[in-house]
Amino acid sequence: MRQPLVAGNWKMNGDQADASKLLDGILAGLADVKSAELAVCPPFILIPAVASKLAGSPVKWGGQNLDTHHSGAYTGEVSGPMLKDFGCTYAIVGHSERRSYYGEDDNVVAMKFGAAQDNGLTPILCVGESLEERAENATESVINRQLDEVLDAHGIASFANAVIAYEPVWAIGTGKTATPEMAQEVHAYIRGKLVGLDAGVAAGIRLLYGGSMKPDNAAELIAQPDIDGGLIGGASLKAEDFLGIAKAAG
Numbered sequence: 241m242r243q244p245l246v247a248g249n250w251k252m253n254g255d256q257a258d259a260s261k262l263l264d265g266i267l268a269g270l271a272d273v274k275s276a277e278l279a280v281c282p283p284f285i286l287i288p289a290v291a292s293k294l295a296g297s298p299v300k301w302g303g304q305n306l307d308t309h310h311s312g313a314y315t316g317e318v319s320g321p322m323l324k325d326f327g328c329t330y331a332i333v334g335h336s337e338r339r340s341y342y343g344e345d346d347n348v349v350a351m352k353f354g355a356a357q358d359n360g361l362t363p364i365l366c367v368g369e370s371l372e373e374r375a376e377n378a379t380e381s382v383i384n385r386q387l388d389e390v391l392d393a394h395g396i397a398s399f400a401n402a403v404i405a406y407e408p409v410w411a412i413g414t415g416k417t418a419t420p421e422m423a424q425e426v427h428a429y430i431r432g433k434l435v436g437l438d439a440g441v442a443a444g445i446r447l448l449y450g451g452s453m454k455p456d457n458a459a460e461l462i463a464q465p466d467i468d469g470g471l472i473g474g475a476s477l478k479a480e481d482f483l484g485i486a487k488a489a490g
């Protein structure tokens with residue numbers, strides 16, 4: 241049985257006061273969350289404050305990105321060892337905003353996946369197609385390509401310590417959610433691909449849906465057999481909404 245994971249991607253939002261208030265709200269509502277694991281991924285600069293607030297709680301935290309290198313002359317970057325030093329459990333890699341705004345290609349994403357694992361972090365690998373790609377019926381080939389680069393670099397065994405988030409680009413921050421059937425179809429495709437490589441790894445890996453997930457659509461999405469939780473953007477910035485999704489996850 242896969243434990244649902246509900247992870248908040250705060251993106252570039254909030255200051256220290258916002259983060260503190262948001263975490264107070266989340267911590268105050270945890271008693272109503274039955275089985276889901278919760279995690280938040282704040283902007284790097286807020287991680288120390290988040291780490292001290294969440295230490296000793298069941299809520300985990302992670303980075304939204306990391307560099308491919310472990311240290312050195314890479315101005316402006318943050319490395320896996322630094323995230324680990326601040327108690328991170330997770331690192332998001334290959335978010336579509338990183339791919340499209342910062343030119344991260346599949347090769348860089350695969351290196352970041354490895355850099356996370358090398359430092360004891362669990363990568364949350366994001367995959368997903370654009371609107372044009374869906375219109376061209378290219379969803380599966382895009383996801384195949386995005387997964388294959390990581391599989392070729394690190395092997396199927398590496399997915400025993402990873403999470404995959406399916407985030408259709410057209411659903412991110414748009415208020416348009418994939419229907420549960422559409423999302424399930426892609427999740428089943430991803431799991432089916434992994435089954436062909438290692439059935440045990442495929443059965444254990446958590447596949448999250450991301451893209452305008454909200455308290456009122458989360459239950460139906462997470463009820464799908466291959467959807468094991470959510471990677472939440474906008475709705476993770478309000479404790480009530482984030483908790484609402486966590487409760488819907490069971």
Ligand code: 13P
Binds near residue numbers: 414450452471
């Ligand atoms: P929204 O929930 O705001 O659509 O963002 C999803 C996302 O990109 C999470 O990584």
